Amino acid sequence: MIQNPIIRGFNPDASAIRVGEDYYIATSTFEWFPGVVIHHSKDLVHWRPLTRVLTRESQLNLAGVPSSGGIWAPSLSYDEGSYYLCFTNVVGRKGVFKDLHNYVISAPSIEGPWSEPVYLNSSGFDHFLFHDTDGKKYLFNMQWDFRKGKSRFAGIIMQEFDPDEQKLTGSVKLVTRGTDIGVTEGPMVYKKDGYYYLLVAEGGTGINHAATLLRSRSVEGPYELDPDYPVMTAKGHPEHPLQKAGHGSLIETQNGEWYMVHICSRQLPDGSGLSPLGRETAIQKMAWTEDGWLRLASGGKLPALHVPVPALPLHPFPKEPERDDFDRSELSVHWHTLRTPADPSWLSLTQRPGYLRLWGRESLYSLHRQSMVARRIQSFRCEMETCMEFEPASFNQMAGLVLYYDDQDHYYLRISHDEEIGKHLTVIISDQGQYDERESEPINGWQRIYLKAAIDMDKLRFSFSPDGIKWQTIGPALYTGLLADEYKSKLSFTGAFAGLCAQDLNGTKLQADFDYFIYREYS
Structure with a gap:
């Protein structure tokens, strides 16, 4: 069947x-x-x-x-x-x-x-x-x-x-x-x-x-x-x-x-x-x-x-790999960018071989020039993982792992800089366009940081790690329904994406490097 x-x-x-x-x-x-x-x-x-x-x-x-x-x-x-x-x-x-x-x-x-x-x-x-x-x-x-x-x-x-x-x-x-x-x-x-x-x-x-x-x-x-x-x-x-x-x-x-x-x-x-x-x-x-x-x-x-299957010979395709090491010259067929094509002005897979490099552009609320690469979420139980390097010097410079429905509704585990606590990691929530910042963790001196998002039906949890082995959760359990078409009766028609993104609201196009991306399903 x-x-x-x-x-x-x-x-x-x-x-x-x-x-x-x-x-x-x-x-x-x-x-x-x-x-x-x-x-x-x-x-x-x-x-x-x-x-x-x-x-x-x-x-x-x-x-x-x-x-x-x-x-x-x-x-x-x-x-x-x-x-x-x-x-x-x-x-x-x-x-x-x-x-x-x-x-x-x-x-x-x-x-x-x-x-x-x-x-x-x-x-x-x-x-x-x-x-x-x-x-x-x-x-x-x-x-x-x-x-x-x-x-x-x-x-x-x-x-x-x-x-x-x-x-x-x-x-x-x-x-x-x-x-x-x-x-x-x-x-x-x-x-x-x-x-x-x-x-x-x-x-x-x-x-x-x-x-x-x-x-x-x-x-x-x-x-x-x-x-x-x-x-x-x-x-x-x-x-x-x-x-x-x-x-x-x-x-x-x-x-x-x-x-x-x-x-x-x-x-x-x-x-x-x-x-x-x-x-x-x-x-x-x-x-x-x-x-x-x-x-x-x-x-x-x-x-x-x-x-019932048709009367045709079965023809399975090779299983898609869970991990993308960004070691090809072009993005795979699973990746999309938001509104604008991938081009060397904001994205590169060759400047640092084996990494996806994004140069920060506009905010997650922009309808024009965002620096985001994302793929569909296709299971109610799955996780997404990446490792990145990013050295912000301003609160206007951000990069990280995003769970994105649209410009109004998204969750964002981002690295940025603050005058008081320095380089830090924060959970951002946009609920019907209402911006909120949740728990922050200082990560001063961390050259590399591992980020993860785990979805289990209606719950989403973010976590982070210095080495990809020992993980620490950050922020509250989040409701995945926020990433749905009819959330709070809005009239929209798409679906949830998991992505990598960078913003530089100073206009200096600070770069963020992503080593890999894992998308793994559990059902």
Whole structure:
């Protein structure tokens, strides 16, 4: 059986395709750079992060985008030897407005090189490029309506895309307003047995999320609704282990079996409904009814925790090493930077071989130029460890180990300097933007210091060591729910990261050197 979720930790909005014997899933990255992770499998059981798509600032400018803005719901497609990826860059999400821009890029290989973006529209997010069998291409996306008294999610629209002119052409057509579930988004289109099937996400990306199917004999509609909608939802079942189930994408195997990948979320067991792991990717086996509608093979509407494997040879990948010694010339596929690409102006893996060197820039509250390298937290029980060298001379100079949700909510075990106690280590808490300093320990004369963060479900503890052998805890037990999407009812969509960072608010770019980073899971 396949154990869900298949791609753990912050990896939402899965868009899946099969090309030959290879399966690929694209997931959202929001404000993190590079943009869009491509995951690869040959058996739908074992998955690995293969590459990132938006690797150049000319493709993606995230400077200043709000937290939980940036890349929303990328969609993969393939046609006649070319890969296509549509993506949205949400540059503003204040009040009733969504300031966003939609693009498409292409590549001869899933690993690139990917083209420069072609601008499409800005009418709404979650766009999908459908390649019809007659050679025509159509763009589908949800339409956003900010007006008072109107539904913000104003239905799914479509427009033809001219691949020669590289632009949208013809009139915009409304194909469905969705169902009474509401919040209709995430359109995916498939052609089967003379029908165009439109799979949409509904109910919002929280606990009411759902996947709904419609169909039509014409790509332009009208689309009839599945009489037993939705296909899948966990709404009304707070006890179920996979919550927020929706936003599906279909795959047909080379043997004719059908599966759907989708968003899910696993919550802390404290009854809070929070998940610091964010929205993850799960998979379901599907079955077609005699009258041409799609159902969960497991029956009912609830997403299954365990799913039958397809009739494909198993293809596991080598286990990922827990330790990164920073001995390569580039960061591994697991690492992201915040809003700006890694470049020699603030990051180096070669100036001091075997170390990650960061030059301090702006604060953890900045939406522009932070010096942070971070990776997803993918387990409720794990620990992160590093060893660093840093010699601050001012309270404005800081570096250390950060557990980061966004600019408002994070925990930080940092080294800095104080006029009275000198070089010291402090636990910093930012709770909904409220800054606080907890326990401090003087570390004068320490050239090297080992830092650790240990997560056990809803508890986080920091510790430190002079030698990596004898460890001392610092600060109180911290609540990991602070690192979750819906903490204190905020409307955000990412997940927790563990990272290394440096700040120099004097503007002198003091360097911090990190010897290694360990990410170790216990469940």
